[in-house]
Amino acid sequence: MPTSSTGSNPGYVPRAAVRRRRPAQPTRARTDLARLATRLTERDVWLTEMLHEHKVLTSHHITALAFTGHRTANRRLRELYFMGVVDSFRPLRTAGSAPEHYTLGKAGAELLAARAGVDLPATGWRKDACARIAFSPTLEHTLGINALLVRLAANDHLPLWLSERSATRLWGDWIHPDAYAHHGAAESDQLLPFFLEYDTGSYNLARLEAKLPGYAALAATTGTRTPLLIHTATARREAALRRRLAEPADRLDLPLATGNAQLADPAADSWLPLDSTGPATGRLTLSQLSTHWTNVTPALTPDTTMPTTGRPTTLPWRPIPPRPPADRT
Template structure:
């Protein structure tokens, strides 16, 4: 059973650490993370992570849900903002105070979202980059934008995320297309790459489009579709089994794989469609 939850948000403040603030911001930006994902990004010991998440749940800062596994047992806990977490983030970003009903509806809709697996897959990509940077101080994930923020800023594209990845003094921008194997590649790829081409023609960034695929078969099929098509948009592929910071990316038309930091990247205008945007959505490791 959770601990009693104080009605006053101010009464919780002495219990909130800097790491807790970072976690609340991550969940505000990216909606849901599993215990394992949070552990790899923010904690050294898994047990410490589990205990802290339980404490934040008891304070009403986090909420959680999980599903039964076929054949018995349960899937891992999925964590999202609790009511006090929504209240804290609303205060931090000058948004209207959410009601308890609104917070509960948000959690319920997220848990029942048919695209939940896709959202977790896209988040996992950035989680792996973050975890890699923790072990390699010369690297940094300088930006992690969600699908909604990426769409808001670039408008004509519908990427699953956008990031800036740095290694020493080199920075590569990218757009992520996370594939769960549920959509036909041909129609999806053609439509999406046309939109990326229009973005670059308007003076926007010419970042590589990263297709993160569920199987080697899907990857091979995609490269067959890309032959001789959309040469104006840099595309590279890798599978979910690989660490995205490593030498795993196969550019379209190439025969060898390269590291993420080695992909071509032209930053163009910082934000193509919204010159008044102030970049406060970055995530730094």
Template sequence: MPQSRSSGLLAIYPHITSRDRLLLQLLDDHQVLTTDHIHRMLFLARRTCQLRLGELAALGLLERFRFARAGGGSYPWHWTLGHHGHRFQAAAHRRPEPTVRASRQSIDRLSANPRLTHLLTTNEFFVRLAVHARRHPQARLDRWWSETMTTKQFRTITADGHGLWSVADTTVGFFLEADTGTEPLGRLVAKLDRYAHLIRRGGPQYPVLFWLGGEQREEHLHRLLRDRRVSVPVATATHATDPTEPVWLPGGATSRVRLIELPSDHGQAVADNPNYDDGVFVL
């Protein structure tokens, strides 16, 4: 008798650990992570990470792809949900079960997405926060929302991501604008109008974090911010820095502060959808 699709998925369950479930959820939420991302967040030994990812791929829970480097060699493996991974997450969240074709199309579109580098840059920012929290018991990444979830919940804005970062009893909310150098800085600054509109209609006064590719772009952005005299709280740092350290330069300031030290009106802040489960990020 042919094995049903549901029984095929059930047969995989004994092989799925709690760490695997967390990884599947991360990929469901954020689409793609590299081997390095996964190793830093979830494993101690890189070899153990590589072996486990291979096992999950063999089970059909994960798929991977990578690209050739111009000078020879290859870029790191990029991991995303495989067909059984899509099925597992659909069952966990009561979504319609995807077809093999739908799963394959999702993977193909992701791998060919011209914004893939931007997505990986955004995810790298949050991975750094998660890794810091893993090593420091007082720190927590309480919320990590993708661009899709942030847009769905706040509607007015189209941030690359949104997070809640806590150290001891202090929590800072923020919106992230991850810069890869492909967009004019004037267009980045123009996005602040939407954040101002969100505040005017009663939304949270979270700082907008511009995470930039280099010091020169950061200096140029601050000149634009001074000329525009924006009313939204803004802070900048570069990709070369640890975002948990005193690397954030608020608009109009001369000294840098830690992420947890940025002003953030989190007390009354809730997203537009009260039914969303934050799903605290716990490693």
């Protein structure tokens, strides 16, 4: 799968973006949802939910998850754009061109609100939502997380994937992970639940070390034992991180493994457990990690519920499958 327009491309200009224009249409207060519903497939509705959950996906990400060809994906995405279901921008590069980046459009947000029986503000959508994402200083970080997990989900190896926002709402009293996911078949002995910390190298290692007690507190409070995977930008950064975290990870009894962006495939043998005891081991696949650690349990179970404030200020929460329900065509 082609790389996203993140730090992997030195010509990426994160603070600049261009947007295509829609044909002028009569001004109306709300979308004609009844008419729109006749033009949308189950895959289209799934895409609105994915964009609401994960903020931004490139055309390459969407192709890998939901289509068999990039041309077919671009054709449908263009149609959804002109319906207002999705919005899009293209970050500028000093050389070459970036793929189209898609966010949730107004019609898509209205559709989600109508399906949930809430008002549009409950979706969190704003008129400037696309621009805010396009010019966000955390865009590169968000795209990096999404690109890594899309590669796992595209091979049908990721039945569950929660965004940073959902993970924080669930476990924010203890931790603020960049993502939470399950790798492997749900009923398999090789199911690996994990939290992900995606490190771009933008802050010092002490900040990463300071997160470990929170994961230990979550495990002690909930009676779960969910591994933590830390993905770094370079092998050198990973080596420094491992030296820094070896002692606290052992003291807190945290199952922890590291990887880096210089390794080709996150689904391959790219993850190195941080074990101070037992025989030395090389890099493992995620499936091998599931058997490397004992007594691993998922933090998210069918009985887990999202905390509420008593007000319908957000959409009713449920996990969004990383793959669409319809056939990929």
